[in-house]
Amino acid sequence: MKDILIMGIESSCDETSVSIVKNGREVLSNVINSQIKIHEAYGGVVPEIASRCHTEVINQIMKESLKEAKVSLDDIDAIAVTYGPGLVGALLVGVSYAKGLSFATGKPLVPVNHIEGHIAGNYITHKDLEPPFLCLIISGGHTHLVNVKNYNEFEILGKTRDDAIGEAFDKVARVVGLGYPGGPKVDNLAKEGTANIKLPVVHLDNLDFSFSGIKTAVINLNHNQKDINKADLCASFEKAVTEMLTNNVRKALKEYNEDKIVIAGGVSRNSYIRNEFDKLGEELGCKIYYPEPILCTDNAAMIAAQGYYDFINGKRADLKLNAIPNLKIGNK
Ligand code: KG4
Ligand code: ZN
Numbered sequence: 001m002k003d004i005l006i007m008g009i010e011s012s013c014d015e016t017s018v019s020i021v022k023n024g025r026e027v028l029s030n031v032i033n034s035q036i037k038i039h040e041a042y043g044g045v046v047p048e049i050a051s052r053c054h055t056e057v058i059n060q061i062m063k064e065s066l067k068e069a070k071v072s073l074d075d076i077d078a079i080a081v082t083y084g085p086g087l088v089g090a091l092l093v094g095v096s097y098a099k100g101l102s103f104a105t106g107k108p109l110v111p112v113n114h115i116e117g118h119i120a121g122n123y124i125t126h127k128d129l130e131p132p133f134l135c136l137i138i139s140g141g142h143t144h145l146v147n148v149k150n151y152n153e154f155e156i157l158g159k160t161r162d163d164a165i166g167e168a169f170d171k172v173a174r175v176v177g178l179g180y181p182g183g184p185k186v187d188n189l190a191k192e193g194t195a196n197i198k199l200p201v202v203h204l205d206n207l208d209f210s211f212s213g214i215k216t217a218v219i220n221l222n223h224n225q226k227d228i229n230k231a232d233l234c235a236s237f238e239k240a241v242t243e244m245l246t247n248n249v250r251k252a253l254k255e256y257n258e259d260k261i262v263i264a265g266g267v268s269r270n271s272y273i274r275n276e277f278d279k280l281g282e283e284l285g286c287k288i289y290y291p292e293p294i295l296c297t298d299n300a301a302m303i304a305a306q307g308y309y310d311f312i313n314g315k316r317a318d319l320k321l322n323a324i325p326n327l328k329i330g331n332k
Contacts, residue, residue, distance in 0.1 A: 080307020
């Protein structure tokens with residue numbers, strides 16, 4: 001069978017990325033331009049600045065991606081682009097660029113859901129992984145427990161009722177003075193602390209999550225106890241949120257009689273969370289999958305991987321494609 005090359009384009013938040021992926025699994029290039037340094041000064045992503053930065057670099061990133069993959073535009077079978085969820089202005093840069101490229105080259109345009117892309121990052125790292133499986137998506141904007149029935153069929157089993165877990169990490173980092181982006185900084189500082197501070201762990205009776213209570217508890221503790229040990233606070237926060245994740249995953253694995261769990265999204269880079277899931281895997285005799293670190297946070301290789309499965313399933317967009325900032329997983 002002929003190889004299929006997909007160009008993935010990602011611009012939903014603060015990373016501009018273009019990647020070339022072969023047959024949904026083999027990365028030929030994955031060029032990522034992160035704007036973290038620019039947004040750092042503001043303590044978070046400034047949407048208007050993000051859009052402008054995407055516009056400035058996207059064409060160059062696309063050229064670099066082709067060069068690194070040692071292919072030309074002619075060799076590409078389809079152009080896959082993130083059309084949601086994300087920041088509308090940022091998404092529109094990638095969507096408009098992809099439409100222009102599709103029009104100019106006559107290559108098919110494939111619209112990709114960013115959250116489904118996060119799941120697909122795992123197909124690159126684990127060549128043997130195939131649906132069905134349960135997936136926990138933990139990112140800056142999302143916390144979902146999903147039944148991945150097929151490459152293109154998803155059922156949401158649980159989700160956060162308030163904040164996304166990454167949002168809680170970023171907020172905790174900000175209040176304890178670690179700055180943006182918070183997740184990796186909390187991860188590092190927590191290693192120097194002990195989880196000896198009691199924080200609220202929410203157990204809901206279904207598979208939903210809630211992180212606003214613990215976020216507020218950390219903010220209040222930090223405000224009221226000026227001499228609080230920040231490393232201990234970060235370690236205690238990580239321990240409590242991880243317990244909420246492992247509780248629900250344990251419940252879901254039992255309920256759905258599954259023996260593997262796939263973890264995805266930026267927060268899946270967290271070393272404590274990985275450790276605890278490895279322990280859960282041993283306890284339950286389950287296999288735990290994570291993408292390699294570079295495929296956890298936003299990148300276009302995961303978009304090209306999902307784009308491949310959408311492409312062979314016949315999913316296409318025309319030049320009327322628009323950005324959908326609140327796009328839901330599984331949206332046809
Ligand atoms: O998946 P992602 O790049 O963007 C979204 O789609 O939201 O996730 C970004 C999130 C941020 O909240 C960031 O703080 C968090 O992932 N993150 C981490 C770590 N690395 C990134 N959180 C905890 N520990 C980490 N090591
Ligand atoms: Zn993401």
